[in-house]
Amino acid sequence: MLLVAVSLATLILLALSAFQVTLAAGAPFGRFAWGGASRVLPVRQRIASVASLAIYGLMASFPLQKAGFATIWPASWIEPGIWIIACYLAVSIGLNAMSKSRAERLVMTPVAAVLAILFFIVSLS
Numbered sequence: 001m002l003l004v005a006v007s008l009a010t011l012i013l014l015a016l017s018a019f020q021v022t023l024a025a026g027a028p029f030g031r032f033a034w035g036g037a038s039r040v041l042p043v044r045q046r047i048a049s050v051a052s053l054a055i056y057g058l059m060a061s062f063p064l065q066k067a068g069f070a071t072i073w074p075a076s077w078i079e080p081g082i083w084i085i086a087c088y089l090a091v092s093i094g095l096n097a098m099s100k101s102r103a104e105r106l107v108m109t110p111v112a113a114v115l116a117i118l119f120f121i122v123s124l125s
Helices: 002-024 043-066 075-097 102-124
Strands: none
Touching: 002 043, 002 102, 043 075, 043 102, 075 102
């Protein structure tokens, strides 16, 4: 179960990373992210999209290390790190659900929910 949850979480984070790259490059998908106020993101939000790549990489590194695919962090950081990320993702479900953008609510809320569930599965494995 651990390997399935880690693999799915990593794939979703990779897909989100690709999405953020397209947003940073000026693709007209802004209604799905950052509150959905802009079809094409303004410069500040494009920079935030690039910064989110580091966050997604950080998030992926913890379950990947728990599953034995990487050694990045001290071993004592892995369990608390995964729990912190899982709780962050649980909060992000509500934040995405409150978005003014219908598109963001319909797409990103379930994505956040699936990621939170996967991270909780990893944390309990």
